[in-house]
Amino acid sequence: MTCFASSPRPTNSIWGPIQMAEEFLPGVWVVTTASHGGIMLSAPRQAAMPEALRLGTASYEEDCDWALPVLAFRGEFEVARPDRASWLQLAVDTVRCWHPDRYEAFTGEAVLENASRVLRQRAAYLAAIGKHCVTAAWGDWADWVLEGKTGVVACKVLSVDHLGNASYSEERRYALVDKHAYAERGEAFCLEDHTHELIEMPEEFRPTKRIT
Numbered sequence: 001m002t003c004f005a006s007s008p009r010p011t012n013s014i015w016g017p018i019q020m021a022e023e024f025l026p027g028v029w030v031v032t033t034a035s036h037g038g039i040m041l042s043a044p045r046q047a048a049m050p051e052a053l054r055l056g057t058a059s060y061e062e063d064c065d066w067a068l069p070v071l072a073f074r075g076e077f078e079v080a081r082p083d084r085a086s087w088l089q090l091a092v093d094t095v096r097c098w099h100p101d102r103y104e105a106f107t108g109e110a111v112l113e114n115a116s117r118v119l120r121q122r123a124a125y126l127a128a129i130g131k132h133c134v135t136a137a138w139g140d141w142a143d144w145v146l147e148g149k150t151g152v153v154a155c156k157v158l159s160v161d162h163l164g165n166a167s168y169s170e171e172r173r174y175a176l177v178d179k180h181a182y183a184e185r186g187e188a189f190c191l192e193d194h195t196h197e198l199i200e201m202p203e204e205f206r207p208t209k210r211i212t
Contacts, residue, residue, distance in 0.1 A: 003026075004026040004045060005042075006023060010040050013038075015031075015035060016035060018031045024039075024081065026042075028069060030066075036061060037062045038060050038066050039059075039066045039069050039070070040058060048072075049072050050106055052106040053069070053102055054072075067091035067092070067095045070088065071092060074091070096115055097118065100119050101162060118164045121187045127188075128188045128190050129157050129160065131157060131191070132154040133157050133166065133188050134154050136152065137153075138150065142202075144204070149179055150177050150179040150182040151202070154190075155169055156168060157188075174199050175197060177191075181194055
């Protein structure tokens, strides 16, 4: 196992000035800022990251990416931080869920669709390419939405990236759909797959003219 030296405490990050920092392993700093945080790696640590798990930056944000270096150096964490067993398992689950392709490449273990939101979302939007999927919705509390309905804006899906994020056409369709059907929606809600009523653009969405 490669031995790494401790690195100086970082004072700034891509998320802003660092308020708290703790070196969990030599060269592996867990930091927080006023708005965000994550794990920052020293240059040797970043270079030692397995290709499948390494990002283009040595800063791994706290929502999902933090789990990548934890998984990469899991053996060291298990020895140095036995009190973090649940945290280590969370890291494994997080990579499996949010970085399924990287997880498979690193571990050789296939990730089932039901174990990864990314895979579920990617599959749903790949099946929806060419259809108009909801991108925003309003309940019947809105003036323009009838009781028992959900008002939606939908755009045509053009493509899907590896994280399951769809790209859309600029065309927008406004519609009313059954609120119970919408409440039970899956990863994607496409107008073509549900009973709906197309409507004109609600007045509140129309640009107002400025009088000069």
